[in-house]
Amino acid sequence: MKIRTWLTMVLALTVLAVGVGAFAQADKSDGLPLRSTGHYAIVQTERGTFVIELYPKIAPKTVANFEKLVNKGFYNGLTFHRVVEGFVVQGGDPNGDGSGGPGYEIEAEIRPDEKHLRGTVATARTSDEVNPDRKSSGSQFYICLEPQPDLDGQYTIFGGVVKGMNVVDRIKVGDHMKKITLSSKPAA
Numbered sequence: 001m002k003i004r005t006w007l008t009m010v011l012a013l014t015v016l017a018v019g020v021g022a023f024a025q026a027d028k029s030d031g032l033p034l035r036s037t038g039h040y041a042i043v044q045t046e047r048g049t050f051v052i053e054l055y056p057k058i059a060p061k062t063v064a065n066f067e068k069l070v071n072k073g074f075y076n077g078l079t080f081h082r083v084v085e086g087f088v089v090q091g092g093d094p095n096g097d098g099s100g101g102p103g104y105e106i107e108a109e110i111r112p113d114e115k116h117l118r119g120t121v122a123t124a125r126t127s128d129e130v131n132p133d134r135k136s137s138g139s140q141f142y143i144c145l146e147p148q149p150d151l152d153g154q155y156t157i158f159g160g161v162v163k164g165m166n167v168v169d170r171i172k173v174g175d176h177m178k179k180i181t182l183s184s185k186p187a188a
Helices: 002-030 060-072 165-170
Strands: 040-045 048-054 080-084 088-091 120-123 141-144 157-163 177-183
Touching (some): 048 060, 157 165
Antiparallel strands (some): 040 177, 048 157, 088 141
16 A cells, blocks of 8 residues: 555656646746736847836836837847857847947946846947946847846846747847837737
């Protein structure tokens, strides 16, 4: 009887481990957990569509600026100019080379409690040597492809991919953001 109970427990733990592994894999593809902010950006690309949940309570000025640019159609047709495997995908530069923006920077809203996880969306910025106030780019943003703890406390995190990380994983340099739209729901 004890052997049968033991075998049942081993089988149950095996099934649980397989299920947890499958969930972890799904989580890796789907993105970060929802925070239910009611602020979402739907990003249509040549590789598919992904959804960014915006964090207005964490970075109100940055989110307001991003939403303003989206409403103006600023991002439509721009490219992802930087893709570093296992690091980040970056876009939002009208020059297409990392040197441009809307003509202004925005005040940094760096929160040391926000972490650079897989799917985190944050603003780009120039180095501390030329930007001691750590002002954020007016339009350039990056998406983490893997956790990047070395970036924590260095950049303004203003959102996270909650749907479609598998699309973000396929982005290549030169791919276009066909269109970005805003939504109050995380539908893609």
